[in-house]
Amino acid sequence: MRVPFPRRGARIFAASALAGLCFSAPARAEDAENWRELETKYIFGFTTGSGIGIEGEKEFTVDTIGRFGKRDGRYNATETKYEYEFTPSQFVQFEFGALGSTHDIRNVTDLDDRRQVAFTGGFGEFRYLAVERTSNNPLSVTLAVEPTVRLIDETSGERVHNYEFETTLNADVELLRNRLYAGFNLLYEPEYTHALTNETVRETTLGTSAALSLRLAPNVVVGGEAWYLRHYDDFGLSAFTGDAVMLGPNLFVRFTPKIFMTAAWNAQVWGREVGNPLSLNLAEFQRHRARLKFAVEF
Template identity: 75%
Template sequence: MRMRKRSGVNYALALCSAACLVASFGKADAEDASSWRDLETKYIFGFTTGSGIGLEGEKEFTIDTVGRFGKRDGHYSATETKYEFEFTPTQFIQIEFGALGSTHSINGVTDLDDRRQFAASGAFAELRYLAIERTSSNPLAVTLAMEPTARSIDETSGARVHNYELETVVNADLELLRNRLYAGFNLLYEPEVTWASTGEVEREAKFGGSAALSLRIASNVVLGGEVWYLRHYDAANLTAFTGDAVLMGPTLYIQFTPKMFMTAAWNAQIWGREIGNPVSLNLSEFQRHRARLKFAWEF
């Protein structure tokens, strides 16, 4: 218990220090912010997704990799990469689709088979609808998103399965300071069903939300931090609660050119619980660390 508390304090202190550093850079450059071009806020919050859907007629190719690291024992490392094409047919709708690739490196983890593999793991699509548009008099924007996914490789174990997931998210953000300071919020519901090779059927769901704050320290650089609270259920209708977790960490967005940019984020689990298990952190349904690296090209 003491160790978990110290860890949380250390992460909080690190984030506060980072925020102070970011603020000092931002203050020095504040007089130039009015001349900066608008940001597409979808990408500036790390794992939290902003409301932006791009300009009408815009197309984009993205490579988006999420890595998950650390279980209770042994060695655990898994990644999933989206190879994604997206386009915006109207000013209120964005459509995305693509293929998934995954890697797993597992050794000595309780309840998981040792595995080292790379595989084509599935496909996905996403529909985003801009429900509330930001205007000069309204700093709030809200987008509704639905993402069905089909996988042949289990995200956690790397085993061969038939998995179907429907992620539903409310993406919202506020422009607190014009062209400079943004707050992002997500509300997530993610039910899924999995058929194992043994014929066993597993239904589960995640539910939770996030809050993020991002500061534009230069015309092409945004730094920030985010916190996530996630709950896991062994039922799609959220009736069999099994545990929850809080993850927190820094975020970075860099726009290399007007048509090419990068998003990076890292989250650590700073608190968690497993129902019926007194251990600290929840490393059964969640990971100790997760990281994200995304590159995108618009055309």
């Protein structure tokens, strides 16, 4: 199955890759055993690693996720998190912030034409490091919960009251010391939406991912990931509506000890909608998604 690469996504990832090459040092010049220990939270793209940072560390992040392509017409939507993060202990991390969105929709079945930029809502996140990596244990596991309130529907751009409670298990394994990492996520994401028309929607997304990232240089990590996602029209997981598989590369670059960037792109390579014989699931998901995150630690 051939999946076209969106021009905008290509430019984002190509620019990010070029930046990584410009700021990296040749891997041969360094001994991986002597490299600084890497925080794994951001090195897997859409898959979140288990790292929670250093005790007392603070961080400000701008994290944009773009979703592109439906069955027909033009569909481009983004959601950006403006996030403050604080790590009060080596096992606990808190995050909170505001959301902004953009929508550019035209001639898409079941969606109104729309072109807008809007304040979307807010979110908070609590992360707990349940299993810590040690010299004798390469596995690290973090549990995370993220409640979100939206005033704008992330798919259609319509005004709504949306409540989401994302719960994830983030795990990673250090396969080669300071060099090669495997990441795994489990996702449970129930949502309740009340539209201005008094219509209510209850839905749930389940997901699992696997990722592999290689540290090419002390400040550059590249890799790839795969996601399997399932959608239900209820909270009890009895009204299955479709699923999808998404694949793509990712890049992590640390420009300075306190400034870094993550870039990722996924394409839907397989999917099905219940009751629709056409390939791919473009009702609950999208053809492509891209991520670009910049962060400053202090």
